[in-house]
Structure formats: C-alpha cells, structure tokens
Amino acid sequence: xxxxxxxxxxxxxxxxxxxxxxxxxxxxxxxxxxxxxxxxxxxxxxxxxxxxxxxxxxxxxxxxxxxxxxxxxxxxxxxxxxxxxxxxxxxxxxxxxxxxxxxxxxxxxxxxxxxxxxxxxxxxxxxxxxxxxxxxxxxxxxxxxxxxxxxxxxxxxxxxxxxxxxxxxxxxxxxxxxxxxx
Amino acid sequence: xxxxxxxxxxxxxxxxxxxxxxxxxxxxxxxxxxxxxxxxxxxxxxxxxxxxxxxxxxxxxxxxxxxxxxxxxxxxxxxxxxxxxxxxx
Numbered sequence: 001x002x003x004x005x006x007x008x009x010x011x012x013x014x015x016x017x018x019x020x021x022x023x024x025x026x027x028x029x030x031x032x033x034x035x036x037x038x039x040x041x042x043x044x045x046x047x048x049x050x051x052x053x054x055x056x057x058x059x060x061x062x063x064x065x066x067x068x069x070x071x072x073x074x075x076x077x078x079x080x081x082x083x084x085x086x087x088x089x090x091x092x093x094x095x096x097x098x099x100x101x102x103x104x105x106x107x108x109x110x111x112x113x114x115x116x117x118x119x120x121x122x123x124x125x126x127x128x129x130x131x132x133x134x135x136x137x138x139x140x141x142x143x144x145x146x147x148x149x150x151x152x153x154x155x156x157x158x159x160x161x162x163x164x165x166x167x168x169x170x171x172x173x174x175x176x177x178x179x180x181x182x
Numbered sequence: 183x184x185x186x187x188x189x190x191x192x193x194x195x196x197x198x199x200x201x202x203x204x205x206x207x208x209x210x211x212x213x214x215x216x217x218x219x220x221x222x223x224x225x226x227x228x229x230x231x232x233x234x235x236x237x238x239x240x241x242x243x244x245x246x247x248x249x250x251x252x253x254x255x256x257x258x259x260x261x262x263x264x265x266x267x268x269x270x271x
Contacts, residue, residue, distance in 0.1 A: 014238075022245055027261040040266040048242040052235055060231075107235075116236070119229050127233055134227060135234025160187045166226040167190075167219075177221050 014136055016055055025051075025069060029076050036080060046083070050075040053103050059137055071100075078104045118169050126162035133159055193223045 026047050033043040050072045057063050057071075065071045078100050081093055090101050119127060129147055132138040138146075144155040196206045197220065210217045249255045250262065263269070 018242065019245060019249075022242070023249060023255065023258050026246075026249075027258065027265065030262060030265045034265050040269040043266075044243075044246055048239055048246070051242060052238055055238070056231075116229070116232055119233050127230075130230045131234045131237060134230045135238070157187065160190045163190055163194075163223070163226060164186065166229060167222045170222045170225045170229070171218075175225055177225065 014055070015059060018051070018055075021051065021068065025072055028069070029073065032073065032076065033080060038080070042083070046076055046079045047072075049079055049107065053107055057103065060135075074100050075104065079108075082108060118173055118175070119166065121169055122162065122165040126165055129155075129159060130162050130166065189219070190223070193220050196220065197224055197227065 026044075029047045029050070030040070030043045033046060034040075038046070053075050054065070054068060054072050058065055074095060074097055077093075077095050078097070081090075082104060090096070122130075125147070129143065132143050132146070133140070140152045140155045140159070143149070143159075144152055147155065147158075149155040149158060192206070196203055210220060249258050
C-alpha cells in the first residue's frame, strides 16, 4: 500500500503525511458528518475528497494553509452542502467561502469522467510516469530511479514522449476544450 | 521527433509557469495550429490530474482500510466506532 509503505521502499511518495493527517482528522470529520445525518461510507468518501482538494492546494498550487484542520473542515462542509442540495447551486450558509466553493466545483465537475477511459490508451507505464511527475510532484531524479531510466535526461525525454501520447489521443478523439474549461 | 519534444517543452513552460510569456501569447494569436496544440496539451494535463486523483482516492481507501484493521491503530478504530457504533469493522 503506497501511503503506508516503509520509507525505504523505492515506490514514489507524496510530499504530504497522509497517514498522520487521516488518523488525526477523520474522526473529527466523521463526528461532524454523523451529526448531519451522514452514513459512515459517505463520511469516508467526503473526507477523502476533502483531503485530495487540500493536497492539490498545497502541493500543486503551492498555497500555504495555516490551519489544515480548519481548511479541510471547511471543504467538508462545502462538499456536504453540495451532496444534499439538489439544484447544485451555491447559496449562503455558515462558513461559505468562495475560494473553497470554486475548488469544490472544479473537483465535482461530472463532465470530466466521460473521457477518463481515453487515458488508458496511452499505456499504464506512461500514465504512472506522468502521474508521478505532474500529480505526485516527484523529482525527475526519483522518477529515473523508480522507473529504471539511466538518468534525469532519459526520464525527461520519456516524460515528454508519454505526454505526447496523451496529447495525440486528445486530438484524435476531438476532446472539446469547453468540456473542461468553460 | 526532437523538434516535437522541444515544442512540447515550450508549451509546457508557457502553460505551467505562473508568468506567461507575452511573445508566446502573441505567436499563439497569429498561429491557429500552435493555439490548437496548446489547448490539446492543457487538456492532457487535466486528464493526468484526473488520473492522479483517481489513484490517490484508491490509496486513501487502502489507508482507511489499514487504519480500521491494523492493531497499531486501535485508538483510531475506537474513536470511529464510537461515532458510528453500528458500523461493522
């Protein structure tokens, strides 16, 4: 299991201590959600989605979060609101935050899932490599080691070749820009 | 192939850097072919992000299972059981 593996393992790791965060915050989030009437499974699901949104904020957008617990609880409230608001429109509620609402909107955009199968055609190894670099933010040095490349240069070339495969697939399938960004 | 990789690299620098190059933006405006390539690459990054999310979600599910079943995390399990007493581990 990638998130709880031995630190000596060669598997790529995220630059966030997920086990500690999970152990500390899931009971707090579950306690809040159970009082709102959430099932156990839904509480787990909402918490995990909130953790992913938090990870992307700090790791991808490089934004500092002074109080991770408060941020994650805020995202949980927004996700809970969206789950139980049938018309899916934001309205004012205690703790509403426009920036968090935007992140939640982007995360929940259902159009995205239609095209996920296209990615598989680029090949598993390519996807793992691209994920390591662009999502997990692993260094090219560690990617070279983990994927068996002779060095950073060779890992870089392979990364671009894999990116080209995905890009060619996007072009071939005529995926529309508006499906994602408008 | 080399030219094509260099082009990917240039587009990546444009899309992923916070400070956009005005020269590249101008070139895009006058070159529809380049603009199309930039859009395809932007979508490709988005798809990679979705793939990353999907696997991270799976990793978090594995972590949840581990925390709920490993002897080292009995305190965590007790806390969760207190909140959801009817949930069977």
